[in-house]
Amino acid sequence: MSFDLEIFSPIHAWNHQVFAEKKLKVFIKRDDLIHPLISGNKWRKLKYILQEAHRQQKSHLVTFGGAFSNHLLATAAAGARFGFKTTGFVRGEEVQNNTLFLCRLHGMNLIFTNREHYKNKPALFESYFVDDTQAYFINEGAASPEAVKGCSELINELPTVYDHIFCACGTGTTAAGIIAGLQQRQLPSLFHAIPVFKNGEFMRQEINNYLDTPTDYELHTAYHFGGYAKTTTGLINFIKSFVASTGILIEPVYTAKALYAVLDLATRDYFKPESNILVIHSGGIFGLLGLEHKF
Numbered sequence: 137m138s139f140d141l142e143i144f145s146p147i148h149a150w151n152h153q154v155f156a157e158k159k160l161k162v163f164i165k166r167d168d169l170i171h172p173l174i175s176g177n178k179w180r181k182l183k184y185i186l187q188e189a190h191r192q193q194k195s196h197l198v199t200f201g202g203a204f205s206n207h208l209l210a211t212a213a214a215g216a217r218f219g220f221k222t223t224g225f226v227r228g229e230e231v232q233n234n235t236l237f238l239c240r241l242h243g244m245n246l247i248f249t250n251r252e253h254y255k256n257k258p259a260l261f262e263s264y265f266v267d268d269t270q271a272y273f274i275n276e277g278a279a280s281p282e283a284v285k286g287c288s289e290l291i292n293e294l295p296t297v298y299d300h301i302f303c304a305c306g307t308g309t310t311a312a313g314i315i316a317g318l319q320q321r322q323l324p325s326l327f328h329a330i331p332v333f334k335n336g337e338f339m340r341q342e343i344n345n346y347l348d349t350p351t352d353y354e355l356h357t358a359y360h361f362g363g364y365a366k367t368t369t370g371l372i373n374f375i376k377s378f379v380a381s382t383g384i385l386i387e388p389v390y391t392a393k394a395l396y397a398v399l400d401l402a403t404r405d406y407f408k409p410e411s412n413i414l415v416i417h418s419g420g421i422f423g424l425l426g427l428e429h430k431f
Contacts, residue, residue: 137190137218137219139183139186139187139190139218140183141170141171141174141179143170143293144169144170145165145166145167145169145170145290145293146165146166146169147163147164147165147166147294147295147414148163148164148166148382148384149161149162149163149164150162150163150164150382150395150415152399154399154402154403155402158402158405158407158409159409159410160402160407160409160410160411160413161410161411161412161413162398162402162413162414162415163298163412163413163414163415164384164395164414164415164416164417165290165293165294165414165415165416165417166384166417167180167290167416167417167418167419168384168385168391168417168418168419168420168421170419171213173209173210173212173213173238173242173422174210174213174214174217175206175210175419175420175421175422176417176418176419176420177287177309177310177416177418177419178206178207178210178278178419178420179210179214179286180283180286180287180289180290180310180313181277181278181280181282181283181286181287181309181310182210182211182214182274182278182283182286183282183286184282184283184285184286185274185278185280185282185283185286186214186218186220187282188282189220189272192272194270194271194272195219195220195221195270196220196221196222196223196265196268196270196271196272197211197214197215197220197221197222197223197272197274198222198223198224198225198261198264198265198271198272198273198274199211199222199223199224199225199273199274199275199276199278200224200225200227200254200257200260200274200275200276201224201225201226201227201276201277202226202227202228203226203227203228203231203233203235203236203426204233204235204365204422204423204425204426205224205226205235206235206419206420206422206423207276207277207278208224208226208235208236208239208244209235209238209239209242209422211224211244211274211278212224212238212239212240212242212243212244213238213242215242215243215244216242216243221243221245221270222242222243222244222245223244223245223246223247223264223265223271224239224244224245224246224247225247225248225249225254225257225260225261226246226247226248226249227249227251227254228248228249228250228251228254229248229250230248231248233425233426234422234425235422235425235426238422247264257273257275257276258273261273276307277306277307277309278309279307279308279309280309281346283309283310283313284309284312284313284316284346285313285316286313287309287310287312287313287314287316287317288313288314288316288317288320289313289317290313290314290317290416291314291317291318291320291321291323292317292321294414296412297323297324297325297412298325298412298413298414299325299326299407299408299411299412299413300325300326300327300328300407300411300412300413300414301314301318301325301326301327301328301413301414301415301416302327302328302330302394302397302398302413302414302415302416303327303328303329303330303394303415303416303418304330304332304390304391304393304394304416304418305329305330305331305332305336305339305343305355306331306332306333306364306390307342308329308339308342308343308345308346309346310416310418311327311329311339311343311353312342312343312344312345312346312347313346314327314416315327315343315347315351315353316346316347316348318351319347319349319351325414326352326353326354327353327354328353328354328355328356328397329343329353329354329355329356330356330359330393330394330397331355331356331357331359331360332360332363332364332389332390332393333360333363333364334360334362334363334364334366335357336355336357336360337355337357339355339357340355356397356401359393359394359396359397359400360393361388361393364389365388365389365423365427367388367427367430371388371392371393371396372388372430372431374392374395374396374399375387375388375392375431376431378392378395384417385421385424386417386421387420387421387422387423387424387427388423388424388427388430389420389423390418390420390423391415391416391417391418391419391420394415394416395415398413398415
């Protein structure tokens with residue numbers, strides 16, 4: 137069985153007065169356009185996981201996420217597309233929302249789990265599926281070496297060498313993959329990770345755990361806007377302005393924070409004039425659901 141989606145991830149210019157004044161060229165890689173539901177880094181992460189599950193003759197994907205998890209939705213959609221049964225452990229009390237509706241519509245069975253039990257995901261998996269020889273464990277966010285491998289392939293798609301590459305960072309998997317891809321092609325681009333968690337310095341260790349060879353990259357921890365899935369009026373206003381002026385939909389959990397960081401750093405003269413900058417749009421547009429009231 138072939139586990140491939142046709143990759144459609146064009147690169148669009150981001151035009152802004154600040155960039156013109158600072159003589160910067162800024163672009164956005166539109167991984168959000170890869171697939172409506174298996175979007176952005178979600179497909180890159182899942183590709184080799186699905187291949188490994190198939191190699192082990194597993195037919196049941198079991199994974200984890202919050203009530204608005206893009207990963208749960210992507211796994212449900214990928215399972216339906218490629219013939220896997222899917223189960224999702226959902227952190228917290230039982231709720232109904234549009235994200236979970238779409239998971240169920242794609243055939244995913246949902247198991248709501250209290251936060252204490254959710255912390256130990258391998259034990260949770262074993263408690264339900266120890267006798268299910270077809271069940272295959274997928275960590276939250278698909279964090280795994282297979283996901284790193286999938287994300288590394290993004291670098292092969294770039295038409296030019298960029299001075300700087302930015303991406304929002306949740307588990308460190310996508311960041312590690314991009315860094316690995318740069319290492320494999322021996323490219324001089326400086327990678328910048330934008331942790332979406334408060335006190336995000338721990339993300340450096342998460343990234344390094346996946347790298348065979350230590351390397352230099354930047355970790356900008358000041359753009360969390362209060363923490364995971366947290367927002368501020370400033371971030372919401374930035375999203376409104378960005379979407380209205382570019383026609384590119386973004387969400388406040390990941391990509392908006394990375395884009396905001398680039399604009400803020402440019403304003404502060406962080407970049408040398410004539411720098412060529414790429415920002416990865418890692419998809420996850422359904423992260424807007426549940427946050428409509430913030431707008």
